[in-house]
Amino acid sequence: MDRQKGRKAFIALCVSPAVILFTIFMVIPTFNVFKMSLYKWGGYSANKTFVGLKNFETLFKDMKFMQAFQNTILLIVLVSIITFALALIFAGILSREKIKGQNFFRVVFYIPNILSVVIISAIFSAIYDANNGMLNSLLSLFRGAGKEPIYWLGDQKIVIFSLAAAMIWQAIGYYMVMYMASMASIPESLYECANLEGASRIKQFFSITIPLIWTNIRTTLTFFIISSINLSFLFVKAMTSGGPDGSTEVFLSYMYKQAYTNSSYGYGMAIGVVVFLFSFALSAIVNAVTKRELLEF
Amino acid sequence: MKKVLSIILVLTMAVSLFVACGNSNSTAASSQAPASSETPTATIKVAALESAYGTDIWTEVCAAFEAKTGIKVELTTDKNLEDVIGAGMKAGDYPDVVHLATGRPAALTETLIKENGLEDLTDVLSMTVPGESVKVSDKIAGGFTESSLTNPYSDGKTYMAPMFYSPCGLFYNAGLFTEKGWTVPTTWDEMWELGDKAKAEGIALFAYPTAGYFDAFFYALLYEVGGADFFTKATNYAEGIWDTPEAQQAFEIVAKLASYTEKSVPSNANNDNYLKNQQLILDNKALFMPNGTWVTGEMADAPRADGFEWGFTALPAVKEGGDAYSFTWFEQLWVPAAAENKDAAKQFVAYMYSDEAAAIFAKGGAIQPIVGFADTLEGENKMFYGIYDNGAKAALGGFAATDPVEGVNFADTVFGTVNSLVSGDKTVDQWVEAIKADSDLLRAALK
Numbered sequence: 117m118d119r120q121k122g123r124k125a126f127i128a129l130c131v132s133p134a135v136i137l138f139t140i141f142m143v144i145p146t147f148n149v150f151k152m153s154l155y156k157w158g159g160y161s162a163n164k165t166f167v168g169l170k171n172f173e174t175l176f177k178d179m180k181f182m183q184a185f186q187n188t189i190l191l192i193v194l195v196s197i198i199t200f201a202l203a204l205i206f207a208g209i210l211s212r213e214k215i216k217g218q219n220f221f222r223v224v225f226y227i228p229n230i231l232s233v234v235i236i237s238a239i240f241s242a243i244y245d246a247n248n249g250m251l252n253s254l255l256s257l258f259r260g261a262g263k264e265p266i267y268w269l270g271d272q273k274i275v276i277f278s279l280a281a282a283m284i285w286q287a288i289g290y291y292m293v294m295y296m297a298s299m300a301s302i303p304e305s306l307y308e309c310a311n312l313e314g315a316s317r318i319k320q321f322f323s324i325t326i327p328l329i330w331t332n333i334r335t336t337l338t339f340f341i342i343s344s345i346n347l348s349f350l351f352v353k354a355m356t357s358g359g360p361d362g363s364t365e366v367f368l369s370y371m372y373k374q375a376y377t378n379s380s381y382g383y384g385m386a387i388g389v390v391v392f393l394f395s396f397a398l399s400a401i402v403n404a405v406t407k408r409e410l411l412e413f
Numbered sequence: 414m415k416k417v418l419s420i421i422l423v424l425t426m427a428v429s430l431f432v433a434c435g436n437s438n439s440t441a442a443s444s445q446a447p448a449s450s451e452t453p454t455a456t457i458k459v460a461a462l463e464s465a466y467g468t469d470i471w472t473e474v475c476a477a478f479e480a481k482t483g484i485k486v487e488l489t490t491d492k493n494l495e496d497v498i499g500a501g502m503k504a505g506d507y508p509d510v511v512h513l514a515t516g517r518p519a520a521l522t523e524t525l526i527k528e529n530g531l532e533d534l535t536d537v538l539s540m541t542v543p544g545e546s547v548k549v550s551d552k553i554a555g556g557f558t559e560s561s562l563t564n565p566y567s568d569g570k571t572y573m574a575p576m577f578y579s580p581c582g583l584f585y586n587a588g589l590f591t592e593k594g595w596t597v598p599t600t601w602d603e604m605w606e607l608g609d610k611a612k613a614e615g616i617a618l619f620a621y622p623t624a625g626y627f628d629a630f631f632y633a634l635l636y637e638v639g640g641a642d643f644f645t646k647a648t649n650y651a652e653g654i655w656d657t658p659e660a661q662q663a664f665e666i667v668a669k670l671a672s673y674t675e676k677s678v679p680s681n682a683n684n685d686n687y688l689k690n691q692q693l694i695l696d697n698k699a700l701f702m703p704n705g706t707w708v709t710g711e712m713a714d715a716p717r718a719d720g721f722e723w724g725f726t727a728l729p730a731v732k733e734g735g736d737a738y739s740f741t742w743f744e745q746l747w748v749p750a751a752a753e754n755k756d757a758a759k760q761f762v763a764y765m766y767s768d769e770a771a772a773i774f775a776k777g778g779a780i781q782p783i784v785g786f787a788d789t790l791e792g793e794n795k796m797f798y799g800i801y802d803n804g805a806k807a808a809l810g811g812f813a814a815t816d817p818v819e820g821v822n823f824a825d826t827v828f829g830t831v832n833s834l835v836s837g838d839k840t841v842d843q844w845v846e847a848i849k850a851d852s853d854l855l856r857a858a859l860k
């Protein structure tokens with residue numbers, strides 16, 4: 117019994133540093149975000165006024181917030197689906213097919229991950245440049261010279277898709293490597309057997325590869341949601357500053373604008389609460405929907 | 414057994430909560446600490462924004478101030494000053510003097526204005542400049558301590574000291590005008606004529622770095638259409654002011670200018686790519702851009718068309734013989750209300766207007782608003798700062814300070830929408846409606 121007691125005490129001792137740090141750096145700040153969202157406060161002075169749920173009331177009538185909400189959802193959906201599909205296809209090809217320069221492609225696909233978002237933004241700003249950017253120069257081959265250029269970052273109907281393209285380009289390599297890692301652990305014998313039975317490569321991909329890396333796919337879906345929300349802020353900051361005229365404003369850039377530029381820290385925290393709940397809920401839904409019986413090999 | 418573990422866990426949580434409380438207590442304590450009595454050996458903390466003028470001017474001025482008064486200066490400069498001092502300020506560690514203008518994205522200065530976090534500097538005006546026998550108020554050029562940029566609450570009290578000023582107006586390539594035989598328009602009608610002429614040659618009339626640069630432009634325009642009274646009413650969100658014929662005229666001019674703007678401008682009208690828009694002037698792809706005198710330094714290394722020469726003019730007048738205005742943009746220096754060494758800090762503020770300090774600042778290109786100082790300038794600066802001697806009137810001020818209104822960013826509404834006017838995503842009516850709606854909300858929150 118005593119030994120048991122000592123063991124428990126020892127475990128508690130070992131766990132406590134992590135628990136303390138987690139509490140100080142995660143639990144308390146999160147709790148504070150929720151608390152601050154109920155106040156009207158500029159961020160620096162001691163005069164905080166408790167306003168209850170008024171910040172949320174304003175928030176749901178704020179059309180600019182709704183626009184940021186729409187943009188964020190569009191980015192999450194678009195970036196997740198396209199990145200997911202491409203990363204999966206590339207991973208399938210690179211790990212199952214014998215093609216020349218396999219290692220070269222692995223490296224090339226992964227490079228965007230090593231670059232910082234600011235550099236990627238600079239590259240894409242140059243590509244998208246209306247007057248002498250690469251994209252318009254290329255397109256002018258087909259459209260004929262002298263036509264009005266396409267304003268990739270200036271046309272409010274296009275600009276959010278331009279951002280999405282940069283985000284997809286940046287993300288593919290990372291997820292591809294993750295999928296390849298789990299594909300590598302699928303026993304070769306399953307594919308040999310499928311070959312003997314006459315299953316096509318595509319059939320093998322959908323019936324063997326995907327079911328066997330399903331746990332991995334589920335994990336990455338959560339990653340997609342979180343990283344789309346976080347990265348979209350960086351891309352927006354470095355490429356468009358939320359412009360032109362707020363058309364690329366996303367959750368976090370709008371939150372920053374309200375909390376700092378508009379001196380409404382409490383309101384910014386209310387946006388933070390909504391983002392927190394939204395990403396939590398979305399991840400939970402995605403997790404629940406993708407629940408399958410675990411296949412093992 | 415489980416109990417022991419959970420008790421320990423609960424305890425750690427409780428303890429860490431107390432830790433958090435302890436922090437905030439000390440915050441309150443230090444922010445309410447009374448100004449300690451100054452000894453000659455006091456040390457003040459000065460935080461200054463590193464801008465296009467560089468940091469050397471600040472190191473030199475601080476050294477000169479130390480030599481003159483014996484007060485030690487701890488200097489912090491950074492391009493993102495808010496990030497450096499902001500966290501400390503939240504924890505109650507305030508600098509004694511801060512040089513940080515309004516209008517920055519992080520809006521630290523605006524936040525302190527809205528939260529009454531600035532020290533009243535009115536008494537500095539009657540102080541004697543250290544090392545000289547003149548009062549500060551006699552040295553600061555007229556009008557500079559009367560606008561809402563220094564007296565944010567319109568109560569006659571000065572909370573921010575005016576620093577480096579810069580006339581804002583329209584910049585152009587004077588070489589191109591000579592080459593084509595064009596004259597710089599003095600009225601907006603001439604401006605539109607010139608726009609059509611330039612269009613025929615494939616040059617756009619107008620470009621702007623970012624829509625935010627319309628602030629100086631729009632303020633000057635408000636002065637032009639309605640004079641000082643109208644400007645004060647408009648910037649204080651007076652009821653119905655945006656329906657007046659004067660305001661309508663201003664909106665029409667901006668909208669018409671938007672139709673004459675180079676089409677690629679909104680694509681680059683953000684903090685990262687605005688130099689591309691400024692480059693349009695250097696490449697003779699657009700004629701005019703609204704800007705401040707710092708632009709020549711900013712574009713010093715940029716490639717340019719043959720025969721390029723900077724030209725600078727005030728806004729054209731709205732009618733023949735009308736007043737032309739040039740907005741005077743200036744930076745601000747302030748003392749946080751929670752600063753510890755306020756008296757020494759005020760001496761530092763007063764010293765900023767000494768001839769010695771002004772000369773050091775001028776070496777870096779920063780010009781202090783000191784009476785008669787503009788006459789001593791030479792070269793390009795002489796042309797820029799001489800604009801008020803050449804018939805243009807000075808426009809000073811800005812939108813009045815309000816309590817923060819959640820979700821309303823008036824600068825975005827008024828200036829940011831210009832991007833949509835250029836691209837055609839919004840009409841003038843939608844723009845004016847949005848301004849009126851926000852104006853109503855802000856009027857209710859006026860300080």
